[in-house]
Amino acid sequence: MKILGIETSCDETALALFENEKLLYSKVSSHIVHKNYGGVVPELASREHDKILPQLFKDCFKTLDFSSNELDLIAVTQGPGLAGSLISGASFAKGLSLALNIPIIGINHLEAHIFANILSDPKLSFPFVCLLVSGGHTQLWYVKGLSKYKLLGETRDDAAGEAFDKGARILGLGYPGGPEIERHSKNGNPKKINFPRALMKENNLEFSFSGLKTSLLYYCRKNKKNNISDIAASYQNAIIETLLEKLKWALRLTNCNVCVIAGGVAANAHLRNLAEKFLHKKKIIFPRMDLCTDNAAMIAFLAYLYSKDKKFTKIDFKIFPNMKINHNEY
Ligand code: KG4
Numbered sequence: 001m002k003i004l005g006i007e008t009s010c011d012e013t014a015l016a017l018f019e020n021e022k023l024l025y026s027k028v029s030s031h032i033v034h035k036n037y038g039g040v041v042p043e044l045a046s047r048e049h050d051k052i053l054p055q056l057f058k059d060c061f062k063t064l065d066f067s068s069n070e071l072d073l074i075a076v077t078q079g080p081g082l083a084g085s086l087i088s089g090a091s092f093a094k095g096l097s098l099a100l101n102i103p104i105i106g107i108n109h110l111e112a113h114i115f116a117n118i119l120s121d122p123k124l125s126f127p128f129v130c131l132l133v134s135g136g137h138t139q140l141w142y143v144k145g146l147s148k149y150k151l152l153g154e155t156r157d158d159a160a161g162e163a164f165d166k167g168a169r170i171l172g173l174g175y176p177g178g179p180e181i182e183r184h185s186k187n188g189n190p191k192k193i194n195f196p197r198a199l200m201k202e203n204n205l206e207f208s209f210s211g212l213k214t215s216l217l218y219y220c221r222k223n224k225k226n227n228i229s230d231i232a233a234s235y236q237n238a239i240i241e242t243l244l245e246k247l248k249w250a251l252r253l254t255n256c257n258v259c260v261i262a263g264g265v266a267a268n269a270h271l272r273n274l275a276e277k278f279l280h281k282k283k284i285i286f287p288r289m290d291l292c293t294d295n296a297a298m299i300a301f302l303a304y305l306y307s308k309d310k311k312f313t314k315i316d317f318k319i320f321p322n323m324k325i326n327h328n329e330y
């Protein structure tokens with residue numbers, strides 16, 4: 001079964017081809033137009049998707065030695081994400097599904113992030129706890145199998161990725177903020193400034209990062225920014241230690257020994273380095289770097305899992321900018 005995956009939830013246009021448990025093609029094109037604005041401009045993002053998608057599609061089949069007529073299934077991100085961006089991807093996908101007369105599956109982007117770990121490590125078995133840390137979400141999930149999820153906790157305000165992005169903006173660094181803060185932290189002292197950690201009462205699995213961001217703002221107003229690497233390292237450390245501490249509690253409360261980290265923040269080196277220290281004796285899985293941030297391989301892979309039960313989506317489906325992971329079935 002040849003599955004074409006399409007991902008356009010935010011500012012990356014991505015296409016992937018998955019066949020018989022194998023990823024044959026995966027390409028991500030990041031929009032550079034947003035760099036000058038310090039964040040994603042939704043209108044520009046959807047225009048970029050419309051421009052890049054047909055090009056990526058052509059390149060994909062130029063690279064592979066078969067034609068698009070041989071596709072069996074189209075998978076596309078249905079939500080969550082920016083409305084205009086989701087519509088661009090869904091319209092392209094629906095056009096293909098109609099033209100090729102093949103089924104389509106609308107995929108939940110967050111669920112795909114979780115399953116990127118299985119694509120990365122096929123031996124990973126259920127159950128596991130997943131710390132999902134992306135630009136818009138920070139959640140802890142107990143994952144018992146496909147469609148069997150329990151939400152253990154989530155952020156009350158900003159997501160961890162958002163805290164990185166907003167923090168970078170306060171520090172005058174570029175977008176996206178995560179890699180920028182990570183780069184500037186390299187030679188800094190993570191213990192130099194004691195930024196606050198919220199909701200740290202033992203076993204509380206909720207997160208809150210908006211106070212941390214405000215405290216960075218006040219620190220920068222009061223102090224000169226000449227020790228930027230110490231500030232970045234301390235700020236990064238406050239986010240990462242909070243995430244790991246709560247992941248540790250989640251594992252204890254669920255009596256689970258395996259955890260996976262998913263989403264863009266999973267690319268963070270400090271998180272990867274500290275995980276062992278916080279979670280010793282636990283099995284910790286990080287997705288491959290190219291599967292941490294937004295990509296279409298994870299969309300095609302999750303569609304592959306659902307296609308086994310023929311769980312296709314009607315062609316007139318709507319996109320859902322606030323789509324949640326359905327956890328009623330657990
Ligand atoms: O999963 P993702 O690519 O897109 C969403 O679904 O939101 O996550 C993007 C987020 C951004 O907030 C970005 O700053 C953060 O992931 N990020 C990182 C790193 N790389 C990306 N945060 C910390 N360290 C990184 N190396």
Ligand code: ZN
Binds near residue numbers: 109113293294
């Ligand atoms: Zn994402």
